[in-house]
Amino acid sequence: MESMFNIKGKVAVVTGAGGVLGGSISSSLMKAGAKLVAMDIRQENLDNRVQELKQIHEDVIGVAGNVLDLDNLKKLAVEISEKWGSIDILVNCAGGNIPGATLTVDQTVFDMKIEDWEKVTDLNLNGTVYPCLAFGEVMAKQGKGSIINISSMATYSAITRVPGYSVAKTGVNIFTQWMATEMAQKFGEGVRVNAIAPGFFIGDQNRAVLINPDGSYTDRSIKVLAKTPMKRFGDISELNGAVQFLCSGAASFITGVILPVDGGFTAFSGV
Ligand code: NAD
Secondary structure, eight states: OGGGGOOTTOEEEEETTTSHHHHHHHHHHHHTTOEEEEEESOHHHHHHHHHHHHTTOSOEEEEEOOTTOHHHHHHHHHHHHHHHSOOOEEEEOOOOOOGGGSOOTTOOGGGOOHHHHHHHHIIIIIHHHHHHHHHHHHHHHHTOEEEEEEOOGGGTSOOTTOHHHHHHHHHHHHHHHHHHHHHHHHHOTTEEEEEEEEOOOOOTTTHHHHBOTTSOBOHHHHHHHHTOTTOSOOOGGGGHHHHHHHHSGGGTTOOSOEEEESTTTTTOOOO
């Protein structure tokens, strides 16, 4: 059974590895024996993360870079395959809300600045599409690999205040299905593309809308928990099993799925 989930020696790229979820996923992949390329746009977060990951084992490389720079991603893909021989896993964690694109409780959609709409849709949609193109091309040539995109609860029904984020993550869902189809039809069944739709976890990009400065829950948090049958936020470690499952041989016939990891949020109507 253990061997079905084995990813020892696989080469994984995690974007947004300096962040909360990307950090936990990176650490879990390395503990399972994967070699890791940790990428993030924020140098300081990345440096701290790489120091932390080196305690697990030495096969980790930190790369400061932007997921919206396709040329640079393509160069990185070549460098990694030359150094480590393959790219087996891509987890697209870079993304999240940006302050200007999250409407305040007093704003309506007509107050939204179009520059902020463009920034948040660009980061969350193209910031996933471009790494899929750069690293996915290496996987297509190898005839094997597993891509895991990070979707959101904001793609099943409307979540107030985050229109751009919701639209972009919904784009990630259909791109995941589209890319899964393209890979299997044109490059064989070895390259699989799936997504995880996390429920609510406290990350840097959403902390301010979920937790008040005094540490208590915001009104929004209270609404989230009321619609979550398990009545709690996710612990960041609770995405790791789903990631390892999807990128292991245990999921060899699974491609194009969007797997909610959400304490029942999507299952429950709220009534
Ligand atoms: P986070 O803010 O802690 O981490 C995101 C990381 O992405 C940061 O380290 C940031 O520096 C990096 N990043 C941002 N722009 C980048 C760019 N252009 N290039 C490279 N790196 C960049 O957020 P998180 O909560 O860990 O979220 C990770 C992913 O999970 C995001 O896509 C987010 O939308 C998604 N998600 C989070 C939750 C949640 O509840 N936390 C729920 C659903 C989905």
